[in-house]
Amino acid sequence: MNLGMRFKMEDAVTDSLLLPTDVGAAISLREMAYSWEGDPLTAERARVLESLMARGLQLASGLELAWSLATAQDTVWERDAYLRRVQAIDFLATVVVDILTRTQEILASTQAKHPDWAAPQGAAEVGPRLQTVKPIAAAVRETLNWLNRPRPPVSEEMLRRSRESLDRGEGEPFGDLIARLNSGGPLVKE
């Protein structure tokens, strides 16, 4: 498989499968968390709470995966595509933190009202998971701000030297440079 195909496949996997699905699900789930009313002591409400909690934890895993793919060693991103990716992850991170925070509140208030209530399986995971995703959300936001930073002007000195070098006919086809590098040769032609 050539490198171009690999880049495109990696982009397609996270763009078309992971993020839109998770972002859409996260929006619905957040609405569910905020419309929560009632008491999980009824079987139906218990099922809803359990589902909310399980999906919240699942989305947290999706967020962790998306961020780990977006920050993997040796991944090279074109700036605009990366900005769109990080914007989507930032949105997902905000919503996931919100869902887990709200779920934690529901669990705590129910426990306070009904000390004998047995919380659903996995409830103990919500707090620690929230502590895991909060730093991810902060790192994603910081990366988004970095991507939107003002750019310094180009070095006029470098431009001048390059133009002079090109005028002297010293330019090399980039394909030749790549071929030399791929065959173990040096970056700069000797």
Add this chain to the structure above:
Amino acid sequence: MRYRLIVPPEISRAIGAFGLDRNSLVMVLNRLYQELEERADDHKRHRDPAHPDLYFWFELTVWDHGRRRGFRFTVDDARAADHLFLVAAEEI
């Protein structure tokens, strides 16, 4: 439209000064080659504000040993119709 990308030794040296390990360097250069030779028309809208008639900017973000790094390449698309010339490479 497909272009032929030309690089002066000055810029090859500037890229080498990024200090990327060989694997990362090969990944960056292959991406640069692919994007500029095959898809330059998608990137030409990012004009250099100081020289909008001469140059456009192309940027790559790389995760290098847990560190986020941004590289800007300045490309001359005014010198020839079917060639592009890499005239600056900077970490920003």
